[in-house]
Amino acid sequence: MRRHKTVFVDSDILVVGGGMGGCGATYESRYWGRDLKIVCVEKANIERSGAVAQGLYAINCYMGMQWNENQPEDHVRYARNDLMGLVREDLGYDIARHVDSTVHKFEEWGLPIMRDPQTGRYQREGKWQIMIHGESYKPIVAEAARKAATEIYNRIMVTHLLMDKDRPKRVAGAIGFNVRTGDFYVFRAKAVIVAAGGASHIFKPRAVGEGMGRTWYAPWSSASAYALPILAGAKMTQMENRIVLTRFKDGYGPVGAYFLHLKTYTQNAYGQEYEPTWFNTLRERVGDYVDRHPVPTCLRNHALLEEVKAGRGPIRMVTKEAFKDAHKETVGWENFLGMTIGQAVVWASQNIDPKETNPELTTSEPYVMGSHATCSGAWASGPEDYAPAEYQWGYNRMMTVEGLFGAGDTIGGTAHKFSSGSFTEGRIAGKAAVKYVNELGKQTPQVSEAEYEELKKTVYKPMENFAIGRNEIVAGTVSPSYLLPIHGLQRLEKIMDEYVGGISAHYTTNEPLLTRGLELLYMLKEDLAHLGAEDLHQLQRAWELQHRVLASECVTQHTLFRTETRWPGYYYRADHPKLDDENWHCFTLSRYDRETGKWNMEKAPVYHIID
Ligand SMILES: Cc1cc2nc3c(=O)[nH]c(=O)nc-3n(C[C@H](O)[C@H](O)[C@H](O)COP(=O)(O)OP(=O)(O)OC[C@H]3O[C@@H](n4cnc5c(N)ncnc54)[C@H](O)[C@@H]3O)c2cc1C
16 A cells, blocks of 8 residues: 655644635734744645635625625624524624725725726625636735745645644644545644635536536535534534525626625516515515515525416516616626636536526525525624623634634524635634734643554555555446445435525425435445545545545534524425524534534524624
8 A cells, every 4th residue: 555655744724715704814813923834735826716716897895885885784784684693693793894995905906997087986786796807816816815825725625624632622733634645644733713605506507517517606616614624523503594695697707796786686487577476475474574675685586486486487687778878788798707717617508698588597506605695604703892701701703612713604603704704714823823823822732643654554544545445346437345435425415405495495404404414424434435546646636535424413403403494595494494682693503523423403593793
């Protein structure tokens, strides 16, 4: 069997994932920790990694306090309403009060932000969004992180966190492998900030076969942000709050600029407006949430889904009117060319010119993330000056594991942070982590050699399984003694789709389905010990699958625990079809015990700090 070199890296602060949150954490850690060793480790290359890899056309979270456009309190109210009442207002407020300064930095670093020629202010797309020429958004942000870091390690996938050998509830570093050289890395750190993005491909996607890489959320968002803290014993929150997006069909092109800036609108196959039709029946399920402005994202999805079920699909975006205006036509195309090129290509390949044809919309498969119109993630301590006592047990953005921080999609309860808010949350976590490290004194965590040596064997096991199992077959990919990552992934997606409320189940589930889904997930977990990896690329796929499966189990446990339908349009508990504010106006929390494999579920109160 091939031997893999072990490389040791020491740091004060280790940032896992160099996307928006990770770059923010790296940048700010340097600001407060001038003499500290700050290391960022990334499984791709931070120049073009993460959900912003392709670029963006808008920054979706900007208050505009310099022009008195919005105040942080307004953003908390907005996010709370959109999430049907449940957000961590302390964390959301904390991001909102700092996010403008982040955006100003982006502009200073060279990001072109469009300006309104009349007012000279940033060009608004909507109340919270500003428009950018953002094709190079990620390289610009990455440059700031590169300059701030002591070292960036690209192409290393982190598979596990390491715990302090004397205090097993304290983090001491992480391990991973280089996806190109195969070297094994042991990162020793005083504090770790996880910013490893969200999770696509845990539910079966609409695009399968050779098109399976075409999802809305980035296909490389592989749930490490959740699996790493879960395995370390961190509490997670709102993991049932998976998100479903209404997007242009087949390319998943975002609709924000179309609705908000181009003022396009939707209609059913017969040219009728359909949303209000469904709002009366929705009122019986969710009360007056449906009358709020803006109507929560999940409820708008619900109207679309019901209209299609009633046989009046497809739903179309009416673009023909807006595209008569040459300027709007340019914006419409540029929006995709700067952000989701695949959508422009799909239209070209399907002979869709939005000036002539109103393109179809569809709803995506569910994703798990903490930065969009959804708030799944780790349960984190809040800001010292603002969080209620019950939400404070340590440093800002520290999870329930000592020394372990998070940002962006990793942190739960804080919807609507998007790219700028994720970077801002990284900054907040970086600042707090520096404080934690400075106050540690001599009590530095120590990694256990036995732990990382054992993990080293576990990490490369799929390659060993393949090398041995391969001898049993002469052709093809199916072996009696190993499971390929792609086969495991398809099995996971099928379980989640059919039992936990994916597209083929019309996002609907119930207790018996969830219970059976869990049984099937446990069987899949048993088989993961037999994953086979042909090469280092497949080894990465194997560990991405491990992370996705654990996150999926967590989603399923949370969905089972919350016996109500809080977010119709995201998912439905058919056995509890209504929103139940009396019993469920609360957060759901889980904690995984890796020794026993058991989940402990509990409720936590929602504090409304802002009126
Ligand atoms: C199609 C699309 C459109 C969007 N549109 C907008 C928009 O218009 N405006 C806006 O403001 N926001 C938009 N967003 C949202 C925005 O991109 C996210 O909110 C933001 O990127 C989340 O930041 P993050 O740091 O949590 O995750 P990411 O930016 O995804 O970063 C996570 C990083 O972790 C790395 N990583 C993952 N696992 C590991 C591991 N095990 N080891 C090491 N590294 C790992 C990844 O490679 C990645 O670099 C959009 C997102 C998508 C996908």
